[in-house]
Amino acid sequence: MTASDGDGGASAVDLSLMEPVFQKYSGQPGALIPILQKAQDIYNYLPAEVLQLIAERLGIALSKVYGVATFYAQFYLERRGKHVLKICDGTACHVKGTPALITAVEEEFNVRPGETTLDGELTLEVVYCIGSCALAPATVLDGRVMGRMRPTQLLQHLRRHVSKTSVQET
Numbered sequence: 117m118t119a120s121d122g123d124g125g126a127s128a129v130d131l132s133l134m135e136p137v138f139q140k141y142s143g144q145p146g147a148l149i150p151i152l153q154k155a156q157d158i159y160n161y162l163p164a165e166v167l168q169l170i171a172e173r174l175g176i177a178l179s180k181v182y183g184v185a186t187f188y189a190q191f192y193l194e195r196r197g198k199h200v201l202k203i204c205d206g207t208a209c210h211v212k213g214t215p216a217l218i219t220a221v222e223e224e225f226n227v228r229p230g231e232t233t234l235d236g237e238l239t240l241e242v243v244y245c246i247g248s249c250a251l252a253p254a255t256v257l258d259g260r261v262m263g264r265m266r267p268t269q270l271l272q273h274l275r276r277h278v279s280k281t282s283v284q285e286t
């Protein structure tokens with residue numbers, strides 16, 4: 117069983133992938149969080165159709181499922197890219213140039229903070245202090261901290277690691 121993800125039909129969500137998860141946690145009333153974790157492992161985020169299915173299968177209100185999924189920072193309700201770039205906009209990083217970094221990535225990849233490029237390659241996230249203020253402005257690409265970034269340097273890193281299909285033609 118598949119359902120459009122409502123994102124222009126660019127991809128579909130295969131709900132049958134959840135069956136083994138429901139089987140594993142069958143009869144465990146408090147299993148909502150582990151089920152959400154497994155779902156995110158499968159889809160890389162929590163699609164609306166999957167949250168709906170979880171609510172139905174567990175017999176709980178959809179609002180409760182959303183409540184839990186939005187409460188914990190580990191859960192993502194938006195599609196995430198193959199690569200995730202976090203740019204710190206905490207005070208130390210902001211004054212050292214974060215706004216220019218964000219603008220550079222927005223323009224090069226046609227993506228806004230909190231969004232993923234249409235080809236699913238890159239997710240851009242803005243975060244607030246990652247504890248590396250001495251390296252301001254700090255960024256994290258796929259879990260690797262990159263400090264004292266300048267826009268040109270950051271774009272060079274991204275061009276090396278992120279597929280060119282998500283780079284805007286100019």
Ligand code: FES
Nearest residue numbers: 204206209246248
């Ligand atoms: S403000 Fe950016 S790492 Fe602390």
